Amino acid sequence: MTKTALVCGAGGFIGGHLxxxxxxxxxxxxxxxxxxxxxxxxxxxxxxxxDLRDQSFCRQITDRRFDEVYQLAxxxxxxxxxxxxxxxxxVMHNSATINLNMLDxxxxxxxxxxxxxxxxxxxxxxxxxxxxxxxxxxxxxYPANPDSEYGWEKLFSERLYLAYNRNHGMRNRVARYHNIFxxxxxxxxGKEKAPAAVCRKVxxxxxxxxxxxxxxxxxxxxxxxxxECLEGSIRLTRSEFEGPVxxxxxxxxxxxxxxxxxxDIAGKRIHKKxxxxxxxxxxxxxxxxxxxxxxxxxxxxTLRSGLEKTYQWIERQVHRNRVAA
Ligand code: NAD
Numbered sequence: 001m002t003k004t005a006l007v008c009g010a011g012g013f014i015g016g017h018l019x020x021x022x023x024x025x026x027x028x029x030x031x032x033x034x035x036x037x038x039x040x041x042x043x044x045x046x047x048x049x050x051d052l053r054d055q056s057f058c059r060q061i062t063d064r065r066f067d068e069v070y071q072l073a074x075x076x077x078x079x080x081x082x083x084x085x086x087x088x089x090x091v092m093h094n095s096a097t098i099n100l101n102m103l104d105x106x107x108x109x110x111x112x113x114x115x116x117x118x119x120x121x122x123x124x125x126x127x128x129x130x131x132x133x134x135x136x137x138x139x140x141x142y143p144a145n146p147d148s149e150y151g152w153e154k155l156f157s158e159r160l161y162l163a164y165n166r167n168h169g170m171r172n173r174v175a176r177y178h179n180i181f182x183x184x185x186x187x188x189x190g191k192e193k194a195p196a197a198v199c200r201k202v203x204x205x206x207x208x209x210x211x212x213x214x215x216x217x218x219x220x221x222x223x224x225x226x227x228e229c230l231e232g233s234i235r236l237t238r239s240e241f242e243g244p245v246x247x248x249x250x251x252x253x254x255x256x257x258x259x260x261x262x263x264d265i266a267g268k269r270i271h272k273k274x275x276x277x278x279x280x281x282x283x284x285x286x287x288x289x290x291x292x293x294x295x296x297x298x299x300x301x302t303l304r305s306g307l308e309k310t311y312q313w314i315e316r317q318v319h320r321n322r323v324a325a
Contacts, residue, residue, distance in 0.1 A: 004028045006061065008052060008102060009072030010044055011035040013185035014117065014177075014229060018070060019044045021230045032061050033073065039184040052098040058105035068237055069106055069114045073098050076150065077191030079214065082121070083278035088149040095150075099157040103164055103172075113171030115237045116161045118244060120178040120284055121151035128281035131220040131254070137287045138176070138244055147281055158244055165242055173236045178248025178286045182226030182306060183313035194255060195223050195262075195307065199314040202262045202270060211263070211270045214277025217256035222249040222285045225306030228299040232291065241294040248286025251303050261304055265311045 005022045009015035010031025016039075022029050023043045031044035034051060050057040052073050075094035081087055099116070106114050120136055124145035127135040146152050154176075161172040181195035188200055201211045224247065232247035253261070256272060263270045288298040 002026065002028050003067045004030075004064075005068040005070065006030050006032070006066040007044070007070045007072065008032045008098075009070075009074065010042065010047065011037050012072060013182075014180055014226065015070070015072045016040065016042065016184060017182070017226050018072070018230055018233070021234070022068075027068075030061065030066070037184070052102055053094060055101045055105070058101040059108075062105045062109045062111065065109060065111060067112070069111055070117075070233070070237070071099065071102050071114050072117050073102075074117075077186070078193035078197065079278045079280050081191050082148050082150045083280050091150050092153045095153045096156060099160055103160060107164055107168050107170060111170075113165075113173060113237075114161065115173045115175070115233060116157065117233070118154045118158045118174055118176045119151065120176050120246070120248060120286070121148055121280075122146050122155040122158065122176065123151075123284070125281055128283050131218055131283035134220070134281070134283035134285050135287070136178070136246065136285060138246060138290050141244075162242065172242065173239075174243035174245070175233055175236055175247045176244050177224070177229060178246060178284065179221055179223045180226055180229045181223050182310055185226075187314050187317055194221065194258065195310060196314060198255075198259050198262050199307070199311045200318060202259070202266050202268060203311070203315040203318040205268060205270050207268050209270060210273040211259060212273050212275050213255060213259060214275065215255070215279045216274050217259070217272060218254050219279060219281075220252050220254050220283040220285065221258075222252045223258070223303055223306070224249040224286070224299055225301050225309075228301055232295070232297070232299065235295050235297055239295055245291050245294060246286045246288060247291065247299075248288070249299050249303065250286050250288050252283075252285040253303060258303075261307055262311055265304070265308050266315070
């Protein structure tokens with residue numbers, strides 16, 4: 001029999017890619033989002049446009065049982081959206097309401113379980129002050145002290161999904177994503193994240209020109225290519241392990257190094273111009289001991305290989321916009 005999947009947030013970056021991946025595996029897929037994917041036609045068999053903050057809409061889209069349910073919808077963006085403080089109330093209210101509604105609807109429909117995408121932003125700020133030695137082991141989460149309201153909402157929702165496991169016998173799965181990037185993600189407009197923003201700035205720069213970087217560029221991060229994010233998410237969903245578990249890369253770089261790699265891929269000499277901007281923690285890296293132990297798998301692709309594909313795609317978008325202007 002054909003397997004079925006429900007993907008909430010299917011108009012977004014990771015959800016859009018997840019729909020494609022599940023279609024390749026032969027699933028019948030229903031996608032749900034406020035909007036269709038902006039960069040490519042959805043491959044979902046059925047796509048419901050609507051608001052998951054509306055409980056009756058959540059009941060409508062769960063009108064049947066699905067073999068797999070992925071809940072990726074969230075009010076989210078990069079540092080320019082999450083760390084300015086201007087969107088705190090929306091981020092908390094919107095994302096928590098989505099999770100409360102969806103999980104309740106799935107439980108009432110007797111759905112087996114839901115995959116939930118939490119974030120490394122839930123880790124305590126005090127463990128991420130040293131750029132060379134951040135601690136993001138899963139068991140370092142408590143006592144909790146995320147540096148953003150986005151992180152606090154993720155922490156609340158993680159606990160919500162795991163409480164439904166305990167009290168309602170569900171098989172919910174919780175992953176903590178660390179900076180996912182790739183083609184067909186937001187690349188301008190204020191919600192883009194560092195890899196996409198850097199690719200755009202380098203693509204727009206003239207040879208020898210300036211590229212603006214928020215902060216001194218010595219803050220560290222790791223970035224995970226979209227294909228490996230999907231692999232980890234699907235493996236976790238189909239495993240006996242409920243999480244929470246990191247889904248991220250262990251290849252930590254400074255933002256300055258990230259810019260250098262992208263400039264090298266572009267074949268451009270650029271000048272890094274450091275300007276004030278929202279930053280987040282000083283250092284963050286994935287700790288992959290638990291995922292390897294529980295799933296017998298961990299991400300292994302290099303940052304450069306993912307950036308090559310991402311840069312090519314963003315360069316095309318920049319060029320297309322220039323032609324259209
Ligand atoms: P995204 O913003 O591209 O996708 C989220 C989607 O949710 C959007 O298409 C948006 O329209 C949809 N949405 C928001 N509010 C909605 C509502 N009320 N009803 C229906 N749909 C709604 O983000 P993404 O990068 O694809 O992230 C997917 C998930 O992974 C999110 O939960 C995010 O917090 C989590 N995550 C992502 C990253 C990353 O680096 N991209 C890192 C950590 C965690």
